[in-house]
Structure formats: structure tokens, C-alpha cells
Amino acid sequence: MLRHSIAAGLLAATLALPAFAQAPAAPVPGWAVGRPEGSTLAPHAPRLTVTPLDQVPVAALRLPAGFSAEVYAHGMPGVRTMTEGPNGTIFAGTRVIGRVYAITRNADGTTRTRVVAQGLTQPNGVVMVGNDLYVFAVNRVLRYANIEANLDNVPAPEELTAAYGLPTEQQHGGNHHWKFTTLGPDGRIYTNIGVNCNVCTFDRDVFATLLSFNPDGSGRRIEARGVRNSVGMAHHPLTRELWATNHGRDWAGDDTPDDTLIRVRRTGEDHGFPYCVGNWADPQYNAGRNCGEFQQPAALLGPHTAALGMRFYTGTMFPEQYRNQIFLARRGSWNRSRLTGFDVLVAHLDAQGNVTRLEEFMTGLRDDANQRFLGRPVDVHVMRDGALLVSDEQMGAVYRITYRR
């Protein structure tokens, strides 16, 4: 039925084109496939100016008993992905504002923030390899050697762009070109190449993949295919398996498809995009494929919730039940009549690595009654003392969550 109504909509749109448009009709843009006429859903506006501390909604955060949240750092518009240097500096990437921030702790426990790189295109991928910070800005890969010793006078980075050979912004058509990066237990850098559209036919050996590289850009390996847009991944601390969050497509209804948590059991396996998400067949791009032939998600994370950064909890501060469980941030929906997400979940795993339960861990940023949100969590990071950092892109702030018995 859904398929029919969308097909009818497309047909009607085509018929509405009068004969005078001699130029070949532009294809329906990928992002607009299935977009219901009359809808006014659009992405939420970012906030790229500094949010004063008294407007950072830390007081609204809700956590399980025994946990508390404080503002660790603020005044960093667009702050997103986080990685930590050997001396405890938190480096944070952004998207639109093009900056990389560094957060250091002062002797009195307060924090200081610096901009260590700027003017980059979507520098969302940040990862430490030893003493060096790697920044992934679409296809550009920059290595800032010995960064923590040079925070006040950052030297020019080494450019590794050619060695990595990632698709350019133009090859992506501007779509899903930002990266997430993490260092694997094998010393390789793991990253994503998002799909170059909302949903379309594309080269499945290039786009919608998870990849790994040696840090110098050599040894490219496809870790997973059919992963539409992952902007969060981490390796299980015991099994060393790669896990990732993945965004479902837009404009296929309020409740379909789900964003997913995926577990990569074998290198190169196929997770189904654009044909399927779990057992959900895409209404336009299934191409007659049986969804059973693809890897099934480890968990469904809700429609349009924008599940992003994830980490396994490897600290000892939190209660034992959280050890080696997955904390993941959901930035929150736009392509849905009512808001979903805007929170941090815990995916609880059993000894076999099956997801047994999803726990709403950090809530309070979604205001259901007024259909508005107070902030947008993007990434989580486990500090060495076991505290959990959560970045809030909308508020330009990082929260620190601690536990006391």
C-alpha cells in the first residue's frame, strides 16, 4: 500500500510537468524520494554561536539514581566527536563550523578550551594514534604530530589525503561525507563512507561502507557493506568485534525504517542498504531482494532517532552492570512528525553479545509536550577515571556524568 501510494505520488508529480520543459526533467533528487507533498519537515537549525553557560540545559538532564551531570566544558559551538590524548586532552571535531577543539583541565579542576584547527570542511573524524591527532575532514586526512605538546602553537599538519583516497565532497554530491574515526585494537583506523544520497543505487564497494586503514593510509579494507551512514563505532573490549550505529533513510514514513546498532562478525559482510534494514524491505529500492540474505541488526534504535557516537563502558566508576555495555547518543529526529531520540541509551549485552535490553540512560533534552528539544547529544567518551562525557552539538557543551554510591 505504501509502495502504491508513493508510486502514485511520483506519477502525479511527473504528469504535472507541462510539455514546455524540453530539457530532460531533473531526476527526483535522492534525498527527496518519497517525500510527501505538503510536508514541512526539514532539518533542525544548528546553533553556531556560543551558548552562554546559564542557557546550557544541564539541569534538565535526567539520569538513573546515583548518577549526576555537570558541564565539563562549554562555549564550543558545534562540538561533536571526541577523542582523548595520552595526557588527558579531549579533542573534539565538528561539522559545519569547521573547527577542532581541544579541552584541557586546569589545576583547579576547571577546563580550558582552545581551537586547534579551523576552516576545515566537516572535520567530524578525530582519532588519537599514540601522540598524534588524526583529523578526517570529508576526504582530507591530516596528521597533527605530538599535538598535546603544541596546543598553543599547532604546527602545520602532515597531509595524508592522497594516501587514503577517500571520495571527495563532489563525489558524495554533498551527502553523508563526514567521517567518524576510531582506533581499532589492531592499530588500524576505522572509518565510514556514507551513502552519496538519501537512498539510491550506488557503487556498493565505495559508498555505504565501513573501512579500515593503516594509519598511513595504506592497506584499505572493507569491513562492512550496506551500512547507509554510520557516524559512531567502537570495538568490543573483550571480543574485539567492531560495532557501529547506522542511520536509516529519510522520507519512508514516521516509523520506518529504524536506525540500527550493528555488529560486524566477519570482515566484509553485507548489512543490506539500500535493499533492507533488518526485515524491513525498502519500498523503492528493495529490488526483489530477500532481507534474510543480509546481516540482521543487533538492535533496532528507533525511527529517525539519529543514533551517533557509541562507546563500550570500560571504566570502573559506574556500577558493575554497565561494564562492557554500549553507551550511545541519539541526536534526535527531524524527519518525523513527532520528535524521537535526543538522549543517551545503554544497550545491554549478554555473554554471547546479544542485545538484551535498551535502557534510556540520559533523558530530559526532549520536550514532548511542546515538541521541542533543549540539546542534541552526538558523542560519548569514557574518561580514564570512569566518568562519561557527552557532547551536545546544539549547545556547544560537553557534559560529564559521574556516579557515587
Place this chain on the structure above:
Amino acid sequence: MPVRLLAAALLAVALPAVAIPGAAEAESIGRGSDRAAHYCANCHGADGRSQQEGIPSLAGQQAEFVTLQMILFREGIRQVPAMNQFAQGLTDRDIEDLAAYYASLRPGPPDDRGPRDAALFERGRVLSARMNCGVCHLPDYRGRNQVPRLTGQREEFLARTMAEYRDGLRSGADPQMNGAVAGVADADLAALAHYLAQLE
């Protein structure tokens, strides 16, 4: 069931999700007005309506859109040399003041707007409906938040801007516009620009 869901999506109206307190306060507008008179009015017009070819009108523009573009100019992410120079050294508050000021002005066409070409206007109207421009810019094209107002804008500026999005020379807070005008012919962009520029 899916049909009902789709219907619900059709009916849904997204509400502005983030309220920025005090964005349009008179004080902010006053400061913005002073700064604009010194630095902006020369090109963008004393009343925010540009009388210069290629320079956009800002009167009635969405404050969040102006803020976003000014930040992109300041950070060197969007390259327009004259604007990169003006944006250098502006604080976030300076930018928000300018945005509040321009948002407070009444939008309207430039004095030199040409007459309506009925066929071109109709072609633009049909294209705009087919391409669903009103989904993000809203059906009356007044824009919202980071999505700009299109009415009252200069025609040649609209055409050039859409071509820049199409050709990957420009990007916004997200790539929606790049996708929306991918592969659209110059003649169709011209029709869209004419239609939008003729609307009140």
C-alpha cells in the same frame, strides 16, 4: 497501517524546535542597526533592500539564516572575499545583532524589479511545486530558522545562488539544497528565480 502513517506525516507541521531566547530584542536590533548603517547598508541597501545587481537583499531575512552565513564567512568556510573581510573579527553577539536587525525589516523587492513574464512565472511556479521548495522554505517561501526567505529577493541573485548549490560551490548547514537542485538546468533555475522574485 503504512498509509495511515503516511497520512499522518502529510498532516504534520513541524514546529520550530529551538527557541533562542531574546533573539529579536529591541536592544539587539538597535546595536545591529548601528553596525549595519556603517558596514552593510552601502551594498545591501539602507532599508535592507539591495539595489545592486548580485548583492542580496537582507530585509526580513530569517535571523538564524543570516547568523549561519555570517559565521561561515567569518570562519572562512563560505568564500566570498568581500564578506569574509567584513566578517573578520565580529563576535557572535555582533553577528546575532545584525541578524536580529535585518530580520526586523520589512522585506520587499528592489526598485528596479522588472515586469512579470507570465510564461516564465508559470513555468517557475510549476517547477517549484514539483521540486517541493515549499517543504523547507514553507509554502509562502518566507523561510524559517536556517532556511532563508526567498520572497523579495533579487532575481539574478536567486538564480546564481541555486547554480552555486547545484555546482557544489556552496553548502549550507546541511546538504539539502545541493541535493534539491542537483542536475537542474540553467533555464529551469532562471524560471524558478523569476517566479520567486515576483512573489510578494
